[in-house]
Amino acid sequence: MVIDLDRCTGCGACMVACAVENNLPTPPVEAQDNRGLTWLRVYQCGNGRTFPDFKTVFIPVPCMQCDHAPCIHVCPVTAVDYDTETGIVGQIPERCMGCRYCMAACPYHARTFNWWDPVWPKGMEKSLNPDVSPRMRGTAEKCNFCHGRLHRAREKAASEGRRDLNPGEYIPACVEACPTRAIHFGDLQDSEDPVAKLSKSPHAFRLLESLRTFPKVFYLSRQDWVKDVGKSRLEMLRKDIYRDSESESNG
Amino acid sequence: MMSITRRTILKMFGGVAAGSIISPLPWKLIADGTIWTQNWSWMARTLRGPISTKFTTCTLCPEGCGVRVRMVGENPVSVWAQQNHPVSRGTICPIGLGAAQLRFHPARIERAIQRNGSGRGNAWTPIATETAIAETGKILAELRASGKCDGLAVLDLRPGRAISDLYTDFLKLAGGGQYLTIPSGRDLSGTVFKEMADDLAGAPGYDLLHSRMILSFGAPLYDGWTGAGPVPELALRLTGIRAGNPPGVIQVEPNQSPTAAKAGRWLAIKPGTETTLALGLAHVILDEELYNKDAGPAVLDLEDGPQPGFRSYVRHFTPQRVSDITGLAPQVIAQTARDLAHQQPSIAIGAGDAGGGPLGSGEEAAIWGLNCLLNGLGRRGSILTRPALPASVGKDSALKHPWTLEPRSIWDLPDESIHLLIADGANPGFAWPKQLLERKLAPSARIVCLTPFLSGIAEMADLLLPTPAPGEWLEDIPPQILAMKNTYGLAPSINPAPSFALHPGTILANIAIAAGLQPPGASGDEAVERRIQDRIEALYNSGRGGIFDPAATEIKPSNELRDAEELRAILNRGGCWIDQAEPVPVTSFRFFGKEGRMRPAIECVTNGRLELLTVSEKEYPLILMPHGSSGIAGGGAVPPVLTKLHRESNLRPFPAQAQINPATGRKLGLKNRSSGELSTPAGSLQVWILFNESVMPGVVRVATGPDPVSLGDLKSGKGPDILQLCAITERSVRRVSRAALRMI
Numbered sequence: 001m002v003i004d005l006d007r008c009t010g011c012g013a014c015m016v017a018c019a020v021e022n023n024l025p026t027p028p029v030e031a032q033d034n035r036g037l038t039w040l041r042v043y044q045c046g047n048g049r050t051f052p053d054f055k056t057v058f059i060p061v062p063c064m065q066c067d068h069a070p071c072i073h074v075c076p077v078t079a080v081d082y083d084t085e086t087g088i089v090g091q092i093p094e095r096c097m098g099c100r101y102c103m104a105a106c107p108y109h110a111r112t113f114n115w116w117d118p119v120w121p122k123g124m125e126k127s128l129n130p131d132v133s134p135r136m137r138g139t140a141e142k143c144n145f146c147h148g149r150l151h152r153a154r155e156k157a158a159s160e161g162r163r164d165l166n167p168g169e170y171i172p173a174c175v176e177a178c179p180t181r182a183i184h185f186g187d188l189q190d191s192e193d194p195v196a197k198l199s200k201s202p203h204a205f206r207l208l209e210s211l212r213t214f215p216k217v218f219y220l221s222r223q224d225w226v227k228d229v230g231k232s233r234l235e236m237l238r239k240d241i242y243r244d245s246e247s248e249s250n251g
Numbered sequence: 252m253m254s255i256t257r258r259t260i261l262k263m264f265g266g267v268a269a270g271s272i273i274s275p276l277p278w279k280l281i282a283d284g285t286i287w288t289q290n291w292s293w294m295a296r297t298l299r300g301p302i303s304t305k306f307t308t309c310t311l312c313p314e315g316c317g318v319r320v321r322m323v324g325e326n327p328v329s330v331w332a333q334q335n336h337p338v339s340r341g342t343i344c345p346i347g348l349g350a351a352q353l354r355f356h357p358a359r360i361e362r363a364i365q366r367n368g369s370g371r372g373n374a375w376t377p378i379a380t381e382t383a384i385a386e387t388g389k390i391l392a393e394l395r396a397s398g399k400c401d402g403l404a405v406l407d408l409r410p411g412r413a414i415s416d417l418y419t420d421f422l423k424l425a426g427g428g429q430y431l432t433i434p435s436g437r438d439l440s441g442t443v444f445k446e447m448a449d450d451l452a453g454a455p456g457y458d459l460l461h462s463r464m465i466l467s468f469g470a471p472l473y474d475g476w477t478g479a480g481p482v483p484e485l486a487l488r489l490t491g492i493r494a495g496n497p498p499g500v501i502q503v504e505p506n507q508s509p510t511a512a513k514a515g516r517w518l519a520i521k522p523g524t525e526t527t528l529a530l531g532l533a534h535v536i537l538d539e540e541l542y543n544k545d546a547g548p549a550v551l552d553l554e555d556g557p558q559p560g561f562r563s564y565v566r567h568f569t570p571q572r573v574s575d576i577t578g579l580a581p582q583v584i585a586q587t588a589r590d591l592a593h594q595q596p597s598i599a600i601g602a603g604d605a606g607g608g609p610l611g612s613g614e615e616a617a618i619w620g621l622n623c624l625l626n627g628l629g630r631r632g633s634i635l636t637r638p639a640l641p642a643s644v645g646k647d648s649a650l651k652h653p654w655t656l657e658p659r660s661i662w663d664l665p666d667e668s669i670h671l672l673i674a675d676g677a678n679p680g681f682a683w684p685k686q687l688l689e690r691k692l693a694p695s696a697r698i699v700c701l702t703p704f705l706s707g708i709a710e711m712a713d714l715l716l717p718t719p720a721p722g723e724w725l726e727d728i729p730p731q732i733l734a735m736k737n738t739y740g741l742a743p744s745i746n747p748a749p750s751f752a753l754h755p756g757t758i759l760a761n762i763a764i765a766a767g768l769q770p771p772g773a774s775g776d777e778a779v780e781r782r783i784q785d786r787i788e789a790l791y792n793s794g795r796g797g798i799f800d801p802a803a804t805e806i807k808p809s810n811e812l813r814d815a816e817e818l819r820a821i822l823n824r825g826g827c828w829i830d831q832a833e834p835v836p837v838t839s840f841r842f843f844g845k846e847g848r849m850r851p852a853i854e855c856v857t858n859g860r861l862e863l864l865t866v867s868e869k870e871y872p873l874i875l876m877p878h879g880s881s882g883i884a885g886g887g888a889v890p891p892v893l894t895k896l897h898r899e900s901n902l903r904p905f906p907a908q909a910q911i912n913p914a915t916g917r918k919l920g921l922k923n924r925s926s927g928e929l930s931t932p933a934g935s936l937q938v939w940i941l942f943n944e945s946v947m948p949g950v951v952r953v954a955t956g957p958d959p960v961s962l963g964d965l966k967s968g969k970g971p972d973i974l975q976l977c978a979i980t981e982r983s984v985r986r987v988s989r990a991a992l993r994m995i
Contacts, residue, residue, distance in 0.1 A: 009473040010509050012896040012903065016345040019892045020329050023297070026894045029964050036899030044902060046944055051912055052519045054944040056512035058902075077282060097285045118295055121891060121963055124355035125295040126326045130302070134295045136288055176331060179342035180473075 001145070001175075002198040003060055005221040005230075007182035008042070010058030015040055017177030018062075021146055023128045025118040037112050039063070039143040040174055047225045057226045060183070062174065063110045063143035064207065064215030065089050071102035071111065071142075079140075087188075087216055088145050096139035103140055107208055108215075111142045145185075146172040167193070188216060205230055300324030306333055306801040306825025308728050308740040309347045310721045312680045312882050313409055315728035315740045316343055317801070317825055320351070325746050327351040327722065337799050337806065337829045338731075338738055344475065346882045349890025354720040354746070356888045357963040358704045361751050366713045375705075375715075383714050384758065387699050388765020390671050391425060395766065400427030402670030402693065407432050408679040408708070410658045411729035413782035414755055418675070419656055421759045424768050429669075432658035433683045436603030436610060437732040443615040446849060449839040453638045456735045457600055459485060461632035464594035466532075466587070468525045468601045468610065468618055469504040473513045475605065475881030501587060503528060506876065506952055507945035508604075518587065519947055520577040522874050522987040525610065526853065529599065529617035531573030532588040533624050534565045541592035543626050550840045551623040558850070561620055561842045596632030597625055602733060605681040606879020606955040607986045612852035620842045628837045635834040637730070637737050641793030666690045673762075675755065676702020676709055676718065678887025682879055682955035684974045684985060685711060701755045704888035706961045710969065718755050719748035725776055727783050737830035739790060741783065741822040754779075784815075787822065791815035796830040798822075866932055866978075871989035872919070872949070873911070875931060877973050879955040886956055891963035898962070903954075906970050909938035909992060910952040916942050921994055929953070931976040931990045938971065940992065951992055 018024070018040040027036040040062040047055040069089050072080045079095035080102060082088075103111045118134045120127075128134065131148035135141060153170035157163065167186065175185040186195030198204065199218040206215045207230050219230055271277060305320045309330070317336025321329045330350045332343035363383040367374035394402055403425055405418040410432045422428040434442070444455040459465060465472065472485065485500075498515020502508070503525065511517040520528055536542050537553075554560040570581035577584075591597045601618040603609035610618075627633030670693045688711065692698070700712035703720040718724075721742075728740040748754075754775035763770040773781060790796065790809065797806035800821045806829060812818050822828065843850040880903065883889055896903045904910065909929050911921065921927065923942040928935050929951065938953065946952050955974060959967035977985035 009513050010902060011345060011474065012893075013343065013345045013348060015895045015900065015902070016348045016890075016892055017331075019895050020348055020351070023295075024892075024895070026891050026963075027899065029959070029966055036894065038895055038899055041900050042902050043900075049944070050914070051507075051944055051946070051948060052517075054507060056507060056509075056945060058509075058512075077278075077285070094286050094289050095282065097281050117291075117293070120295060121355050121357045124352055124891075126298055127328050127351040127355060128295060128297045129328055130297040130299065130323050133297070136291060136294060138288060139285075177343065177348055179332075179344070 001062070001065075001172075001216065002184040002195050002204065002218045002220060004182045004184070005057055005059060005219055005226055006223070007180045008058045008060060008178075009180055009182075010042055010044060011179060012042060013177040013179055014060055014174035014183065015042055017173040018143070018146075021129055021132065021148070021173035023118070023132050023134050024141075025116075025120055025134070027116050028119070031116065035115055037114055037141055039112070039141060041109075045229050047229075055223075055225065057221070057223075057229065059219070059230065060174070061108055061110055061207070062145075062172075062217060063089060064108050064213065064217045065145065067214035067216065068212065070105035070107070070213060074101040074105040076101065086145075086150070088147070088150075089142075090144050090147060091140065091142050093133075093135040093139045093141070098138040098140065100140055106142075107211055107213065111140050113140050114138065143172075149173070207231070298323040298326055298328065300326075305745055307722075307745060308742045308825060308827070309343070309350065310726045310728065310742045311346055311350060311353075311678065313411075313728070313731050314338065315731065315738065315827075316347060317740070317799075317827060318343060318347060318350075319801075319825075320722075320745055322745075327745050333801060333825060335799070335804065336801075336825075337827055338734075338740070344882065345893060345896065346889055349892040350721065352890040352892060353888065354703075354723065356704055356720075356891070357965050358706045358888050358960055359720065360703065360705050360709075360715055360717045361749070362717060364705075364715050378714075380716065380753065383699075383716055384761045385765045387671070387673075387697075387714065387762045388767075390697055391762060391766040394670055395426060399670060400425060401429065402668065403428030404431050404661075404664075404669045404672050405429070406661065406672055406674040406708070407658055407677075408675055409677040413727045413779045413786065414675070415658075416782045417756045417759060417778055418673075420771075421673075421763060424763055424770060425766070429664065430656065430658045431661040431664070433679060433688075434609070434660045434662075435679065435681050435732065436601075436608065438660075439609045439612070440602040440615050441732050443612050443844075443849070444619055446612075446844040447616060447619055447840055447842065448636075448837045449841065449845070451636060451835065451837060453636045453835040454730075454732070456635050456637050456733050457598060458596075458632050458635050458735045459598065459600075460735065462596050462598040463632065464499060464501070464591060464597040466501045466591055466597065466599040466621075467503065467510065467514070468529070468599065468614065469502075469508075469604055469607065470510070470600050470602055471508065471604045471881060472500060472502070472510045472600075474509040498590070501590070505947040505950055506878070508878065512945070516587070518579055518583065520579055522876060522947075522950060524577040525601070525614045526617040527568065527573055527576045528579070528584070529614070529621045530565045530568040531570060531577070531584050532591065533561070533617075533621050534568040534573070535570060535585050535588035536592050536621075536624055537562055537565060539589070539592075541589060542624050550628060550837055551620065552839075552841050552843075558841070558843045558847045561624070564842065591625060595625070596627065596630055598622065598627055598633050599625070603986070604878065605881040605884035606877050608682070608877070610986070612849060613855060616842065616844070616849045616853050619840075623840050628840065629834045635735055636837055637734075637830065638832045638835050640730070640737055640739075640830075641789045641795060661691060662687060664691050667693045669693060669696050672696060672698045673759075674698060674700045674702075674708050674712065676700050676704065676707065676887075678707055678882070678889075679885050680882040680887070682877065682884040682886065682974055684977065684979050685972065686975060687979055701758055703752065707885060707887035710886070710960075716758050717752050718758070719744075719752040722746060723748035723752065724754060725779055725783070727779075727786065737796070737832075739786065739822070739828040740826070741819075743823050784819070787819050788815045790828050791818045795832050796828055799827045799829060801825045866989040868989070871931065871991045873915070873951045873990045873992055874949060875929070875973075875977065875988045875990035876950055876952050876986060877955045877977060878952055883961075884954075884956040886958055886961055886969075888963075889957055889961050893957065894962055897957055904941075906954050906956060906958055906973060907937075907939050908941050908954065910941050910943040910946050911992065912946045912948045912950070913942040913944060915946075915948045915950075916940065919992065921992065926995050927992050928995050929973075929976065929990060929992050931978070931988050933976050933978070933988075936971045936973065936976060937995065938992075940994070951990055
């Protein structure tokens with residue numbers, strides 16, 4: 001996946017599409033802010049300057065699907081699964097015992113914990129995606145590049161006698177929903193794939209590259225300060241604009 | 252026989268403990284436990300059934316985006332963008348993505364309810380639908396008997412639809428009354444244009460797709476300007492950020508909204524000085540002769556006549572003077588004017604935003620004048636004046652002209668003139684000041700709302716009658732205000748309406764009968780069906796335009812269709828009629844409007860001092876600016892899944908948050924992330940203070956929505972309505988008010 005940060009307007013369509021596709025419930029009202037389930041989260045970060053030199057970037061952060069995923073190594077019950085064919089890091093809720101080691105290990109804060117039973121307003125379970133099972137409380141959850149869609153695409157290909165998927169036949173919900181086409185999805189292993197080419201662009205970078213987790217989600221930006229945020233100042237993701245826009249604020 | 256001693260017991264327990272370490276049993280118990288806890292009986296079950304796809308048009312806002320609905324049996328489970336649709340161009344907004352949840356919204360009403368006692372409290376009592384209709388009919392009959400038919404009003408928040416015709420028919424049947432709407436910023440912008448353009452038989456529209464440069468006066472281009480946000484082509488400008496590139500989008504607004512954050516250039520002007528800047532840009536263009544003398548300005552009254560000409564009026568708006576008023580550097584003003592003149596076609600757009608409200612007439616007039624100077628009328632990439640929609644010519648047509656009459660703005664009514672208000676419960680998608688509507692109501696006025704949800708205007712009503720939710724009844728989608736081209740779409744029923752929901756047309760017919768009137772035979776779906784048929788025949792008979800069919804890849808000319816039925820069939824399966832008619836030429840454009848009617852509105856804002864800012868600066872040192880996203884700002888029901896943006900993350904603020912620049916906060920002795928009281932001469936509200944570098948110093952910025960009820964949280968109540976604190980001026984404009992903020 002390649003996400004063009006210069007194109008992302010922070011509209012949130014990707015977050016909503018992800019929740020609709022993967023049956024993510026809303027938490028009860030008494031839940032603290034930020035305790036809900038978000039498999040994909042768009043953070044709003046600043047450049048650290050003051051008005052009017054202040055600049056904003058929106059950074060969508062799904063699971064990075066790392067090649068060297070820390071969450072896999074720390075899971076005591078093998079609830080995190082690495083698919084060698086697709087490179088997707090999967091999460092198996094039936095195995096997860098809720099220890100949250102994986103959440104502590106993930107440097108991208110890409111995992112969330114479902115603190116509450118998944119409850120929808122009366123009748124709304126009729127609007128759930130039949131391809132994705134709701135998960136009970138007490139498990140860690142994360143983006144899996146819309147695994148249900150991958151299964152559907154594979155079945156369709158198989159029914160047509162194909163083993164390989166056609167380009168664009170399988171895309172995650174966030175990619176489909178993005179109105180500015182900021183999120184690109186394809187095969188990084190195929191050097192002819194547009195996404196593989198984008199990932200090699202001089203404007204491409206990965207979050208916290210120095211950790212050598214080798215994420216499969218690349219970002220594009222033509223602005224150096226944005227690359228700095230992504231490469232070395234990821235703490236800014238946690239200091240988003242509406243909460244802690246400046247730590248020394250109470251001086 | 253072995254005796255059991257204390258030592259034996261200890262050995263046994265020790266052995267068990269040691270054995271457990273290498274035994275798989277505890278791990279097995281943990282694993283089994285986790286599996287077991289994933290299988291509770293109360294777990295939500297997804298539907299099973301045949302999966303299908305339906306193409307249709309979204310009706311959640313006036314935009315009319317093409318959508319693809321995934322169905323399980325008769326139930327929609329998700330809504331996605333329809334690729335290649337000429338209106339939405341394969342995009343969809345977050346609200347549309349969650350649309351499948353709306354029919355189960357917790358604020359949905361499943362029977363008629365009436366308010367307990369008088370006043371606008373929150374207590375409701377169920378009432379039989381027949382009784383509710385009889386009561387409303389009785390009030391109508393009393394109004395007619397006392398000769399106060401003008402006290403009857405129908406409020407249509409989404410005029411132009413086929414159902415709107417039923418509202419006007421109802422008023423005709425009642426023998427009078429007012430057909431009203433609450434105008435959006437776009438409505439007001441279009442009204443000002445028509446006031447300035449002589450004898451215009453059409454409507455203005457922005458051709459954003461083909462413009463090279465867009466100067467946006469606070470329009471949320473990248474945050475819901477269209478229902479689906481920016482069209483992909485517009486987003487292409489976002490990648491032209493490299494230094495030296497001319498900015499594709501210049502955003503003019505005091506605070507750094509998402510659009511300002513993404514624009515190629517952000518001009519942070521002082522609040523309320525848009526008119527001054529627009530006239531200052533015009534001054535530079537005229538002074539440096541950057542305009543094409545043979546084109547646009549030919550229709551503009553540049554030179555003095557009965558009214559002062561545009562040239563002599565803008566002469567005083569030198570870059571230095573404009574700089575003093577707006578806070579921008581003179582060279583920035585001059586450079587922006589040159590960029591606009593050189594990057595042709597360029598376009599300046601106003602129309603306000605969903606939370607902050609419309610721009611005033613003066614601002615809109617200045618922006619239209621600037622467009623005219625930029626050769627922007629009737630030119631590709633600028634302002635295209637759309638022709639009127641075709642009238643019926645079919646002999647069986649019920650109407651000569653099947654398109655709805657224009658409603659009157661509710662703000663133009665005298666105060667206390669409404670005795671019975673029947674309100675359509677469509678979500679307008681923008682915030683409006685409820686206190687202004689209160690002013691228009693007589694002391695004993697009754698509000699009857701035809702709505703699926705207890706949210707938005709329904710919260711002010713005395714009586715609610717349940718109607719179908721979006722997707723449960725046949726609706727049509729007329730052209731959007733300020734759209735580049737006329738379009739027409741249909742949204743047939745995706746799933747059947749529940750038995751408790753009555754069609755608004757049926758309700759009106761029954762109210763008429765209860766009032767002793769004789770409505771025409773058809774009502775409800777059948778009446779809407781007829782109106783839609785009229786419109787489709789008018790489109791087909793005109794031979795104008797083309798038709799987009801989701802099943803095809805190209806837009807087919809309408810005159811290649813066999814008959815109106817074929818057009819209808821394509822529209823029914825999610826197609827869209829799109830006009831290809833040439834723009835209507837504008838022959839004369841008067842800056843001060845017909846007979847100089849716009850002059851007071853322009854002059855009151857060009858001195859840079861707004862009337863509403865004359866409140867004591869010492870007592871109210873801040874400027875309050877409400878803001879909000881399209882579709883979410885207005886208090887109407889939105890899918891609960893939007894909590895992902897507004898509560899479960901911090902991507903978008905919610906109404907209780909008062910954002911203020913850290914420097915201003917420190918100066919006022921405020922602390923970040925603390926409780927505060929925001930006050931204006933109109934009252935005060937408790938807020939949560941948040942320091943935010945994107946807010947201009949001296950400004951406090953508060954979102955108008957979404958309130959908890961509109962998101963489906965009925966327990967928390969509505970939450971603060973920031974518009975109650977805002978100054979109300981001409982036509983509900985409330986973008987800036989004086990305010991004070993203190994910690995509590």
